Structure formats: structure tokens, C-alpha cells
Amino acid sequence: MSGPTLEDVAARAGVSRSLVSLVMRDSPKVSEGRRRAVLAAARELGYRPNLNARTLATGNSGTLGVMISDLHNPYFAEVVDGVEAAAHDNGMEIILGTGGRRPAHERRSVERLLQFRPAGLLLLGPVVETAAIEEAASQVPTVLVARSVRAGHVDTVNDDGATGSALAVEHLAALGHRDIVHVDGGGGSQSSVRRRGYEQAMRRLALSRHLRVVPSEYTDIGGAEAARALLAGDTLPTAIVAANDFNAVGIIGELSEAGVRVPQDVSVIGYDNTHLAGLRHIGLTTINQPREEMGRLATETLLQRLRGERTRAARHLLHPELVVRTSTGAPRS
Amino acid sequence: MSGPTLEDVAARAGVSRSLVSLVMRDSPKVSEGRRRAVLAAARELGYRPNLNARTLATGNSGTLGVMISDLHNPYFAEVVDGVEAAAHDNGMEIILGTGGRRPAHERRSVERLLQFRPAGLLLLGPVVETAAIEEAASQVPTVLVARSVRAGHVDTVNDDGATGSALAVEHLAALGHRDIVHVDGGGGSQSSVRRRGYEQAMRRLALSRHLRVVPSEYTDIGGAEAARALLAGDTLPTAIVAANDFNAVGIIGELSEAGVRVPQDVSVIGYDNTHLAGLRHIGLTTINQPREEMGRLATETLLQRLRGERTRAARHLLHPELVVRTSTGAPRS
DNA sequence: ATACACGCTTGGAGCGCTCCAATGAATGGA
DNA sequence: TCCATTCATTGGAGCGCTCCAAGCGTGTAT
Structure with missing residues (x-):
């Protein structure tokens, strides 16, 4: 069941356990002849070193x-x-x-x-x-x-998430947006950094009164839910800084479902620049992380x-x- | 470096190595008092069983x-x-x-x-x-x-790939397509089964003379390349059975880039019904596998x-x- | 009091490997 | 020819754990 061991290979090659061990770790201090004999025996038996044993012995x-x-x-x-x-x-x-x-x-x-x-x-x-x-x-x-x-x-x-979010906000502001909402990554890693970057950028651009954060998470389902929450509210923002790409895709999907066009009615920006964002169907503006x-x-x-x-x-x-x-x-x- | 061992826990709890071992595998034959003492000692030391040693000893x-x-x-x-x-x-x-x-x-x-x-x-x-x-x-x-x-x-x-491909072809044929091309998954697993299903279905539907296979692979990049090859050819088919969803997304992206609309100009069908296919942007007709x-x-x-x-x-x-x-x-x- | 059973606990052997000190063989210099 | 030196090879101990047979102490029946 558990396969051949060093011992078996050694017996077959007519050498000691230690020598086989040396060959397996290709040590230079083994003669060419023995090395070949050992390797041949190992191949014939289908020997595969037991990493558990090795780790136990070496601690590595x-x-x-x-x-x-x-x-x-x-x-x-x-x-x-x-x-x-x-x-x-x-x-x-x-x-x-x-x-x-x-x-x-x-x-x-x-x-x-x-x-x-x-x-x-x-x-x-x-x-x-x-x-x-x-x-x-x-x-x-x-x-x-x-x-x-x-x-x-x-x-x-x-990546510098605060700067990344700021880049997103600045891009939108430069396009003329003021009512920019952030959809938040919730408990997801780095989400608080991104949120803070968004808030700081909004303040810096004197858009504090438009500051608005919708709770969500790093999934497209979360994005769709956040979009539904926005759609149910009084006013739709003109732009959304999503938690990440995955989330942005969910948002856009839900918006289009409701007849809201992106980017004509609402602009959406993602985060991560995953493969997904680059797909031509999606063409998501986003923040690149050198993954x-x-x-x-x-x-x-x-x-x-x-x-x-x-x-x-x-x-x-x-x-x-x-x-x-x-x-x-x-x-x- | 390598953390506390059973021995350490045993010493701390004032029992034998074996007893600690029994506790760790929560054996019923340990008295409640000892069990608690051992668990306490283990927690205090931050003990974590060494799976290498365990696997070595049990073979499992x-x-x-x-x-x-x-x-x-x-x-x-x-x-x-x-x-x-x-x-x-x-x-x-x-x-x-x-x-x-x-x-x-x-x-x-x-x-x-x-x-x-x-x-x-x-x-x-x-x-x-x-x-x-x-x-x-x-x-x-x-x-x-x-x-x-x-x-x-x-x-x-x-999944029954031949039947799946046939479903795809039949769906397209029912819509009125005759010039149906298959983009092939190349060395990817199950690709030959899918190709065979496509070929058989085409023959069954008396569309043998439209039979055409473009080599590709199970990636969106592969899909884009296949689409370019098709665009460079004489006639574009009216429908494409892609290798898988990923591949289909690449095909559609490249087609839209060239101004070919999906599905108005060309229909595309994927395979797998991954999450990706369900995204509203993409809305890919596909074959579901219960993944x-x-x-x-x-x-x-x-x-x-x-x-x-x-x-x-x-x-x-x-x-x-x-x-x-x-x-x-x-x-x- | 004695025998016995039962439940909890223990030390020793061994899993497959590496490491180390020691052995044996071969080489070169005097 | 002999000894020192180098090089290839070896057996034994030990890594942390589990398993097993055996030990110990208590309770019950005799």
C-alpha cells in the first residue's frame, strides 16, 4: 500500500540505505556507477521519497x-x-x-x-x-x-489602496462627477483602506457632502445586492467606486437589468484589474494591481x-x- | 523553531506521551480529568500535532x-x-x-x-x-x-460531452443555423469528446458539408485567436460552438472588436455554464455541467x-x- | 482476605528518512 | 613498501508520532 522505501531500493541496488538517501538528494559524493545503479533500482520499483519522513528528519x-x-x-x-x-x-x-x-x-x-x-x-x-x-x-x-x-x-x-481609491475618485471627478458612491468590501481584506482612500479623496476634492458608502462584499453577488439597494433609494449616484472588479461586475449587471446604462447613466469603476475587467464584454475601468x-x-x-x-x-x-x-x-x- | 511536541505537552501535564496522543485523537478511554489537563497544557504551549509524524506512523x-x-x-x-x-x-x-x-x-x-x-x-x-x-x-x-x-x-x-455538444448543435440548428463551426479545446481534457459530439450531431442533422473545426484551447486568449482565424477566412459561419465558456468569451470579445455582433451576426455557445457565463454582461448560452x-x-x-x-x-x-x-x-x- | 475483571495509563518498538561519526578503499608522496 | 590523505560508503541514533502489550489501581464477587 505505502509503496517501496529507501530500504527496498537499497536492497535491490545492493547498497546501503544511506547511499540511496545521498543519491536521492543528489549529493556530489557518490560515484557515478553507484548513482546509476541506485537510480535504476528506484525506477524499477517506482520509488517515490516519502516527504513526511524527510520533513520529520530534517525539519524542513x-x-x-x-x-x-x-x-x-x-x-x-x-x-x-x-x-x-x-x-x-x-x-x-x-x-x-x-x-x-x-x-x-x-x-x-x-x-x-x-x-x-x-x-x-x-x-x-x-x-x-x-x-x-x-x-x-x-x-x-x-x-x-x-x-x-x-x-x-x-x-x-x-498595493497602496488609499492611493488607488483616490485615483478612482479623481478620475471620476475629472470626468465631471460629483455624486460618487463607494461600494464597500465589508470584511474583505483591504476594504477599509480603500474606503478611507475614497473618503479622503472626496474631502480633498470638496465633495464631502456627496460622501456615501454602501456596504457590500468582494463578490459579484454582493455587487448586485448593493446595486439593488442603490436602485431602491431616492437618487442614483452618477458614479460608483466598487469594492473590486468582481463586485463591479455584479453592480453593472444589476444596473443594466434595471435599464440603467453604464456608463451613460452611471459610471462604474472596479479595483484589481483582474483578467475579468479586461474582457471586451466588460471593459471595466479599474485600478491595476501588479498581481x-x-x-x-x-x-x-x-x-x-x-x-x-x-x-x-x-x-x-x-x-x-x-x-x-x-x-x-x-x-x- | 519546530514547536512543541507531544513530549513537551506530556511533561507539562504530568502524564505520558501516549496519553497525550490518545487525547489528541480524542479517544474515549481517557478520564475526564486527565483529558482536561492535557488540553490545557497543549493550549498553553501552542501545541499543534505534526502531521508528518502522524502520517509516518499511521500511513494515513x-x-x-x-x-x-x-x-x-x-x-x-x-x-x-x-x-x-x-x-x-x-x-x-x-x-x-x-x-x-x-x-x-x-x-x-x-x-x-x-x-x-x-x-x-x-x-x-x-x-x-x-x-x-x-x-x-x-x-x-x-x-x-x-x-x-x-x-x-x-x-x-x-459529463456526457458528446451529448452536450449535440445539444449545442441541435439548439443552433433549431434556430435555423446550418453553417456551424466548432472551436476545439486542443489538448484540453474532454475536448476530443466534445468535438466528436459536434461531428456526430452535424452528420445526424445532414450538415456534414458544413462541418468545420478550428483548433484552439480552453482559454479566452485561445478563443480570441480562433476568432481572428475565422475573421481572416473567406466566410464567417453563422454560429460557433466554442470549446468552453472561457473560450467563448474570448471569441465574442474578438468578434465584437471586429464589429461582428453576437448574436445578430454570429451566434456563440459555450460549454460548462461557469459563473462567468451567467454574468449579465456576457449572457452566454452554454451547456451546463453540474460542477x-x-x-x-x-x-x-x-x-x-x-x-x-x-x-x-x-x-x-x-x-x-x-x-x-x-x-x-x-x-x- | 483473595481472586478477578475492568478501566486508565504507560514504555517500547517502529514508521521512512537524514545526519553524523566511523569505516574501508584507493591514491599519492616519501 | 608504508603511511597519510582523500574519497566513497556505511550503521546507528533520532525526528514526532501511533500502536500494542503490559502495568497499575480500584471495585466486585467469592
């Missing part, structure tokens, strides 16, 4: 654990691409767990990941409480992506710490950029 | 390995939802690996998953060669989703085998259904 699994908050949001798939590329470049592997955007689910997922004793942990957009993050970080080096936390020993990689780069950077930050090259917490903040497509335009006059 | 990790062919395709996220729900219902956890739609990448990912000695393996839409699948399956019970394979000991869960149910079924099939309730290979084939939205209509006359 050569694996990074990655927790993805929401498997449905393409944002994370794009970050994972960067993570995986960087990990492979450094000879490490990754294993993933999903959080389902629910704290309890995330805790469970992280717990399982930790039980495998990964060398490090990457949490992508976690919504779990800070305490749980700190607990994980006390166990193993941890990097957060798309979530900031005050804790001293946790590295973070984020793949963030994944790479997060991984490299983690590896630096693993190599002991840094002990102070790193706080990477990347620049967001406005990407104008077709979901925003001048307000009706 | 209580974990299912799941390989996702393409993290970007929402289809798989939806299957994973079902997998995870079913796994949790049965007290198991899952860990994920990604395949990036590339055989080499998939092999590597599966390899890593296997090294953790999971109780079973679920491969979602693998594109890797059959031999690699069989090799994995010889190691550990394996279930394939969205990919069929002849091998005797591998269970599969698929979450497939995930559940696959997991339960795997668990059955793990419990030794079945030794013969299971071949589940689920019914696809036509979902009509707005991307299909009658051809211009």
Missing part, C-alpha cells in the same frame, strides 16, 4: 503553504502564478489551501497547512482575525498579500526571511494605476 | 490531494467547492496543487502531492498523458474529473474506494443541459 519540507482566500476570484489565481514562479525558481514547491472567504474556513485551512510543517506561509487576502494570523506567524515565517496587519513579525505585500509581481515579491520576501537575511518586518507597498476602459464616462448633464 | 494522512488543471478557469473553483464540502462531511481535509494547463507542470504538482502520501487523489481536468495518470493511480486511489481514461483502476466523473455535484460525487467515489466498498472502476457520466441566454439567436436571413 521545502514547501511553502499558500492559503487562497477565494478560489473564485481570479485576482488570486494571478497572484498564485507569481508565487509559484518564484518558488520554483528557488527550488521550492507550494501547496494550496482555500479559505472560502470565511474566517472559520480559513483557520481550518491554515491549520492543515501548518500541520504539514511548511517552510513558510503565504496568506492571500485573508479575512481571518489578526490574532489568528499572528498565531500562525509565530509558528512559521508568514507573508501577507492583500492584507495589512500591524504585527511586528509579519511581512506584507500590498503577478506581488506574488513574486511576496515569495521572495518570504525566502529572504527563511535564509535569515532579514529579521525586521517588510512592508511592501506597490503602486496602483488607473486603467481606463469603457465603464466610465462623463455624467449626463 | 486523512488528506486528499487535489490537482487543479487551471486555477484561472472558474469551472474548477466550482468543482473544488463540491470536493471540499464532501471531504469535510467525511472528516477529511484537502490540499491543492495547480497544473497550469501544462503536462510537465501537472506532473510536478501531482508528484509533490503524492510525496505527502495523501489518502487519495483527485485530478481535475488533467491534460497530462494517460501513463502519468496510471502511474499515480497505481500509488494511491485516484479519481478523474473532466477527463476520461480507459485504465481499469481509475474512477472517473464526467459542484461533480466535485461531491468524485469525492464520494474516492471515499468509497478508500473504505474498500468497491474495487471495480466507476464511470460516472452526468447529464449536461442546455442553458439558453442571449448569445444565440436566429441567423440573419
Whole structure:
């Protein structure tokens, strides 16, 4: 059932367990002849090293654990691409767990990941409480992506959400909008930063009295609900800064359903510049986050710490950029 | 570095290693007083069982390995939802690996998953060669989703792709289309089944001479390329059966770019009925696969085998259904 | 009082691997 | 030819856990 072991390979190749172990970790101090014999024996038996045993013996699994908050949001798939590329470049592997955007689910997922004793942990957009993050970080080096936390020993990689939201508001204001609403990401990571950016920008542009926040979450369903709430209200705003792209798509869908045209009647701007925003049907104006780069950077930050090259917490903040497509335009006059 | 062990907890609680072990696996044969003392000690120390050690000792990790062919395709996220729900219902956890739609990448990912000695393996839409699948399956019970394979000991869960494609063709034919092209999923899993279904349906409807297949793949970029190829040709078909939803979205985007309206000029039908298809912007007519149910079924099939309730290979084939939205209509006359 | 059973608890062996110190073989210099 | 040195190879201990047979203490029947 559990497959051949080192011992079996050793017996077959007529050498010792230790020698096979050396070959498997391709040590230079094995003669060419023996190496070939061992490899042949291993292949014949279909031998596959038992990572559990190896990790137990070395205390190092050569694996990074990655927790993805929401498997449905393409944002994370794009970050994972960067993570995986960087990990492979450094000879490490990754294993993933999903959080389902629910704290309890995330805790469970992280717990399982930790039980495998990964060398490090990457949490992508976690919504779990800070305490749980700190607990994980006390166990193993941890990097957060798309979530900031005050804790001293946790590295973070984020885009500058306040600036990003401000870019969105400024873009809309420049088009002539004044009644600009923000649909909020709720408990989602970074949502409060984005909201604050929106509020500050509105104030800076002397639009405080138009300030209005509709609660929602980082999903298209949430966006649709927020749109319904707006439609049910007295006045529709002329522009909406959505929580993220996914959310924006839900908003736009619901608005068109109600006969409200985007951008003629209402402009909508997303956040993240996921793949989705770029689809030609959707053509969502949005704020770009360099997702793949963030994944790479997060991984490299983690590896630096693993190599002991840094002990102070790193706080990477990347620049967001406005990407104008077709979901925003001048307000009706 | 590696955290407290059973031994530490035992020392703190003033009991033996074995007793702590029993408590951790909540065995009924521990007195209430000791149990509480042990749990308290464990909490104080922040003890977390080492799954590597446990798996090594028992030969059973209580974990299912799941390989996702393409993290970007929402289809798989939806299957994973079902997998995870079913796994949790049965007290198991899952860990994920990604395949990036590339055989080499998939092999590597599966390899890593296997090294953790999971109780079973679920491969979602693998594109890797059959031999690699069989090799994995010889190691550990394996279930394939969205990919069929002849091998005797591998269970599969698929929708009936031939029927699905036929539904698509029949729908278009009923609308009055005759020049119906199929954009093919290339090396992607199940693409040949879908193509065959298309061809058979075309013949059955006496449309053989319109039979035309454009090579592509299961991505929107692939779809856009296929659309460009069609646009560059002599005559545009009046309808397109796309490889999958993702692919259809790429096709539609490229067509609209070229000023070809969907469905007025060309009807397009997808496959999978992912979340994407349902977005109101997109409103893609497509073929539904019960994705979450497939995930559940696959997991339960795997668990059955793990419990030794079945030794013969299971071949589940689920019914696809036509979902009509707005991307299909009658051809211009 | 004695025997017995039952329930809780324990130490030892072993899972498959790595690491280390030690062994044996081969090489080169005197 | 002999010894020092290098190089390839080996056995033993130990990683943290589970499993098992055996131990201990209490209660009940005799």
C-alpha cells in the first residue's frame, strides 16, 4: 500500500540505505556507477521519497503553504502564478489551501497547512482575525498579500489602496462627477483602506457632502445586492467606486437589468484589474494591481526571511494605476 | 523553531506521551480529568500535532490531494467547492496543487502531492498523458474529473460531452443555423469528446458539408485567436460552438472588436455554464455541467474506494443541459 | 482476605528518512 | 613498501508520532 522505501531500493541496488538517501538528494559524493545503479533500482520499483519522513528528519519540507482566500476570484489565481514562479525558481514547491472567504474556513485551512510543517506561509487576502494570523506567524515565517496587519513579525505585500481609491475618485471627478458612491468590501481584506482612500479623496476634492458608502462584499453577488439597494433609494449616484472588479461586475449587471446604462447613466469603476475587467464584454475601468509581481515579491520576501537575511518586518507597498476602459464616462448633464 | 511536541505537552501535564496522543485523537478511554489537563497544557504551549509524524506512523494522512488543471478557469473553483464540502462531511481535509494547463507542470504538482502520501487523489481536468495518470493511480486511489481514461483502476466523473455538444448543435440548428463551426479545446481534457459530439450531431442533422473545426484551447486568449482565424477566412459561419465558456468569451470579445455582433451576426455557445457565463454582461448560452455535484460525487467515489466498498472502476457520466441566454439567436436571413 | 475483571495509563518498538561519526578503499608522496 | 590523505560508503541514533502489550489501581464477587 505505502509503496517501496529507501530500504527496498537499497536492497535491490545492493547498497546501503544511506547511499540511496545521498543519491536521492543528489549529493556530489557518490560515484557515478553507484548513482546509476541506485537510480535504476528506484525506477524499477517506482520509488517515490516519502516527504513526511524527510520533513520529520530534517525539519524542513521545502514547501511553502499558500492559503487562497477565494478560489473564485481570479485576482488570486494571478497572484498564485507569481508565487509559484518564484518558488520554483528557488527550488521550492507550494501547496494550496482555500479559505472560502470565511474566517472559520480559513483557520481550518491554515491549520492543515501548518500541520504539514511548511517552510513558510503565504496568506492571500485573508479575512481571518489578526490574532489568528499572528498565531500562525509565530509558528512559521508568514507573508501577507492583500492584507495589512500591524504585527511586528509579519511581512506584507500590498498595493497602496488609499492611493488607488483616490485615483478612482479623481478620475471620476475629472470626468465631471460629483455624486460618487463607494461600494464597500465589508470584511474583505483591504476594504477599509480603500474606503478611507475614497473618503479622503472626496474631502480633498470638496465633495464631502456627496460622501456615501454602501456596504457590500468582494463578490459579484454582493455587487448586485448593493446595486439593488442603490436602485431602491431616492437618487442614483452618477458614479460608483466598487469594492473590486468582481463586485463591479455584479453592480453593472444589476444596473443594466434595471435599464440603467453604464456608463451613460452611471459610471462604474472596479479595483484589481483582474483578467475579468479586461474582457471586451466588460471593459471595466479599474485600478491595476501588479498581481503577478506581488506574488513574486511576496515569495521572495518570504525566502529572504527563511535564509535569515532579514529579521525586521517588510512592508511592501506597490503602486496602483488607473486603467481606463469603457465603464466610465462623463455624467449626463 | 519546530514547536512543541507531544513530549513537551506530556511533561507539562504530568502524564505520558501516549496519553497525550490518545487525547489528541480524542479517544474515549481517557478520564475526564486527565483529558482536561492535557488540553490545557497543549493550549498553553501552542501545541499543534505534526502531521508528518502522524502520517509516518499511521500511513494515513486523512488528506486528499487535489490537482487543479487551471486555477484561472472558474469551472474548477466550482468543482473544488463540491470536493471540499464532501471531504469535510467525511472528516477529511484537502490540499491543492495547480497544473497550469501544462503536462510537465501537472506532473510536478501531482508528484509533490503524492510525496505527502495523501489518502487519495483527485485530478481535475488533467491534460497530462494517460501513463502519468496510471502511474499515480497505481500509488494511491485516484479519481478523474473532466477527463476520461480507459485504465481499469481509475474512477472517473464526467459529463456526457458528446451529448452536450449535440445539444449545442441541435439548439443552433433549431434556430435555423446550418453553417456551424466548432472551436476545439486542443489538448484540453474532454475536448476530443466534445468535438466528436459536434461531428456526430452535424452528420445526424445532414450538415456534414458544413462541418468545420478550428483548433484552439480552453482559454479566452485561445478563443480570441480562433476568432481572428475565422475573421481572416473567406466566410464567417453563422454560429460557433466554442470549446468552453472561457473560450467563448474570448471569441465574442474578438468578434465584437471586429464589429461582428453576437448574436445578430454570429451566434456563440459555450460549454460548462461557469459563473462567468451567467454574468449579465456576457449572457452566454452554454451547456451546463453540474460542477459542484461533480466535485461531491468524485469525492464520494474516492471515499468509497478508500473504505474498500468497491474495487471495480466507476464511470460516472452526468447529464449536461442546455442553458439558453442571449448569445444565440436566429441567423440573419 | 483473595481472586478477578475492568478501566486508565504507560514504555517500547517502529514508521521512512537524514545526519553524523566511523569505516574501508584507493591514491599519492616519501 | 608504508603511511597519510582523500574519497566513497556505511550503521546507528533520532525526528514526532501511533500502536500494542503490559502495568497499575480500584471495585466486585467469592
